[in-house]
Amino acid sequence: MIPSAFDYTRPTSVDEAIRALTDAGEDGKVIAGGQSLLPLMRLRLAAPAMLVDVGALGDLRGIRDEGDWLWIGALTTHDEVVHDPLIREHCGLLSQAAGTVADPAVRHRGTLGGSLAHADPAADLPAVAVALDATLLARGPGGERSIGAGEFFQDYLTTALGPGEILTGVRVPKLGEGWGYHYEKFHRTAQAWAIVGVAAVARRSNGQIGEARIGLANMGTVPVRASAAEAAAAGAAADRDALREAAQRADEGTSPPSDLHGAADYRRHLARVLTGRALAVASGV
Amino acid sequence: MARITVTVDGVTYSDDVEPRLLLVHYLRERLGKTGTPIGCDTSNCGACTVQMDGASVKSCSVLAVQADGADITTIQGLAQDGEWHPLQRAFHEQHALQCGYCTPGMIMAAVDLLRTNPHPTEQEIREGLEGNLCRCTGYENIVRAVKSAAETGVTS
Ligand SMILES: Cc1cc2nc3c(=O)[nH]c(=O)nc-3n(C[C@H](O)[C@H](O)[C@H](O)COP(=O)(O)OP(=O)(O)OC[C@H]3O[C@@H](n4cnc5c(N)ncnc54)[C@H](O)[C@@H]3O)c2cc1C
Ligand code: FES
Ligand code: FES
Numbered sequence: 001m002i003p004s005a006f007d008y009t010r011p012t013s014v015d016e017a018i019r020a021l022t023d024a025g026e027d028g029k030v031i032a033g034g035q036s037l038l039p040l041m042r043l044r045l046a047a048p049a050m051l052v053d054v055g056a057l058g059d060l061r062g063i064r065d066e067g068d069w070l071w072i073g074a075l076t077t078h079d080e081v082v083h084d085p086l087i088r089e090h091c092g093l094l095s096q097a098a099g100t101v102a103d104p105a106v107r108h109r110g111t112l113g114g115s116l117a118h119a120d121p122a123a124d125l126p127a128v129a130v131a132l133d134a135t136l137l138a139r140g141p142g143g144e145r146s147i148g149a150g151e152f153f154q155d156y157l158t159t160a161l162g163p164g165e166i167l168t169g170v171r172v173p174k175l176g177e178g179w180g181y182h183y184e185k186f187h188r189t190a191q192a193w194a195i196v197g198v199a200a201v202a203r204r205s206n207g208q209i210g211e212a213r214i215g216l217a218n219m220g221t222v223p224v225r226a227s228a229a230e231a232a233a234a235g236a237a238a239d240r241d242a243l244r245e246a247a248q249r250a251d252e253g254t255s256p257p258s259d260l261h262g263a264a265d266y267r268r269h270l271a272r273v274l275t276g277r278a279l280a281v282a283s284g285v
Numbered sequence: 286m287a288r289i290t291v292t293v294d295g296v297t298y299s300d301d302v303e304p305r306l307l308l309v310h311y312l313r314e315r316l317g318k319t320g321t322p323i324g325c326d327t328s329n330c331g332a333c334t335v336q337m338d339g340a341s342v343k344s345c346s347v348l349a350v351q352a353d354g355a356d357i358t359t360i361q362g363l364a365q366d367g368e369w370h371p372l373q374r375a376f377h378e379q380h381a382l383q384c385g386y387c388t389p390g391m392i393m394a395a396v397d398l399l400r401t402n403p404h405p406t407e408q409e410i411r412e413g414l415e416g417n418l419c420r421c422t423g424y425e426n427i428v429r430a431v432k433s434a435a436e437t438g439v440t441s
Contacts, residue, residue, distance in 0.1 A: 001326055008287060008304030008350055031348075038346045039328045042307075051304065055351065079340070103416025104397060105334055105341040190415045191329065 003041035010053040014060075014139055014166065017052055022141050022164035024050035030166060031055075032075060035102070035110035036118045060113065060168050063087060069135075069171045074113025078125075079104070081112055090174035093132060093181035093199060097124045100183065103191040113167045116152070119159045119222070121257075122193040124185065126153055127223040131199040131215030134172045140165030153222035178210070179203045182281035184274045185217075188261075194218050195261045196270040198226075198250070200278035202233065209233045209243070209283055219254040219271055228252035229275055238283045240276075247276035289353040293318065294362025302349045309333045309344035311352075312359060320361040320389055324418070331417030334390035334397075335359045341397035343416070360389035363396070372396060372434045381430035383421035391417050395431045404435055 011017040021028045027049035031037050040046040054060055060075040063086050070090055072081070081087055081098035088095045101107060101115070101124050115125045116136060129136070129149040136147045141164045152160050161167065175181060185197040197217030203210040212233040214226040232246035249272075256267035286301040293316055300315060312318040312335070323345055324332030333345040336358040344357075363370035372392050375381070382388045391414060398405060398413030405413060410431045411424070419427060 002307070002310070003305045005303070005305055008348070010350070031351075034348065034351065035328065035346055038307075038348070039326075041305075042326050042328075042345070053351065103331070104413060105331065105343045105394065105416045106328065106346070108337075108340040109342055109347065190411075 032114040033109040078107035097183040122218040127215040127217035156221040184278040202282040244276040250275035311349040334393040375430040375434035379430035
């Protein structure tokens with residue numbers, strides 16, 4: 001279908017974009033790559049009266065090494081996240097997960113910022129942001145602020161972004177020496193969303209797991225950390241059995257949905273199995 | 286209305302468009318480029334795939350206003366001097382189509398794949414065409430066609 005009519009503006013400065021968004025109020029919406037928003041508008045599930053296209057905002061572009069973390073502009077496409085040498089070197093989990101998003105054509109348009117701001121609990125990159133303790137940077141009428149990934153995702157398709165606020169970039173901590181990572185996604189058809197996705201990073205030392213961090217996709221209304229499994233993995237022997245044991249706790253404290261793709265108890269089972277696999281690869285066993 | 290200037294298959298056009306006009310509708314209805322079909326409402330099927338500034342996009346999921354200043358290639362811009370593009374020839378020779386509805390999108394996605402990976406494995410071909418659905422062929426001959434075009438050394 002054809003989307004319902006709307007006004008469109010493509011500002012060239014962030015201030016101008018914030019003003020346009022603020023003036024439009026409830027009926028205004030940011031558009032970046034459009035890969036989530038346009039399908040919704042074509043189905044008339046969304047009908048914003050004003051679209052503020054952030055595509056021309058240079059401040060939202062680029063990838064910079066800032067010491068302990070990378071600053072990644074909100075407009076960085078999934079395809080760029082997959083191929084960028086800095087991201088691959090320091091935040092390989094993000095590149096790996098971005099490579100599982102949708103298909104090549106969607107990855108050419110869809111952006112990291114759009115994926116995070118859309119906050120679909122089934123999406124891959126929010127789970128990675130949570131596992132890596134990324135910091136999201138927003139600018140709005142009240143100025144600039146940073147929001148931890150753990151606080152950013154508030155509910156189904158709902159984030160901490162306030163009226164008139166734009167996500168400008170993400171600070172992703174570099175994985176240090178001794179850390180490994182893996183994104184394990186389970187889906188049954190090509191270009192499909194995760195039935196469950198597990199983003200894991202682990203630090204291994206002297207045959208043990210020093211620390212593990214695990215983010216889960218599609219195990220609730222927001223991406224969540226598998227805290228019980230993280231605690232169980234810390235100090236465990238770096239072998240398959242011990243990690244599988246720790247992964248038995250991956251679904252603790254989650255409330256996965258039941259839908260056409262799987263029942264809640266099936267998702268709990270998947271979370272445990274996939275966490276075991278992801279931890280094993282991340283710890284190099 | 287917004288004014289856009291777009292180059293499509295080597296010809297530059299300037300037009301006033303409604304912001305809600307999708308690129309695929311602009312191509313088909315304004316420019317008469319009906320070689321690019323529409324197969325779904327959900328951005329899944331890939332039938333509408335074109336190249337935008339050298340990379341594949343689903344033209345049903347781009348607003349015409351977002352294509353302002355862009356260089357677009359559709360299936361109708363692939364043949365040169367009356368000669369089919371090697372991928373078009375390979376699809377024909379390897380019987381990679383039945384109804385043909387998915388074919389323009391398949392070929393445009395395959396162009397993108399061979400641009401980034403001139404010698405893909407069979408698995409890489411399947412992954413490269415992940416965003417394109419075919420209801421008829423079962424994909425086998427499509428994969429074969431891309432493989433055969435790659436062997437003849439297509440890079441554009
Ligand atoms: C066929 C298909 C398959 C897909 N499969 C997957 C998948 O397997 N895994 C997955 O994770 N995703 C998948 N996606 C979604 C894809 O990742 C989208 O690209 C992404 O969710 C949205 O990014 P975008 O730039 O296109 O955002 P848009 O569609 O432009 O915007 C999405 C939302 O974010 C808001 N927004 C965007 N940018 C900003 C910003 N800078 N500041 C504030 N708000 C902003 C918009 O207002 C809108 O609400 C799929 C999409 C399609 C079409
Ligand atoms: S028409 Fe189906 S993806 Fe564009
Ligand atoms: S040939 Fe009919 S859909 Fe592919």
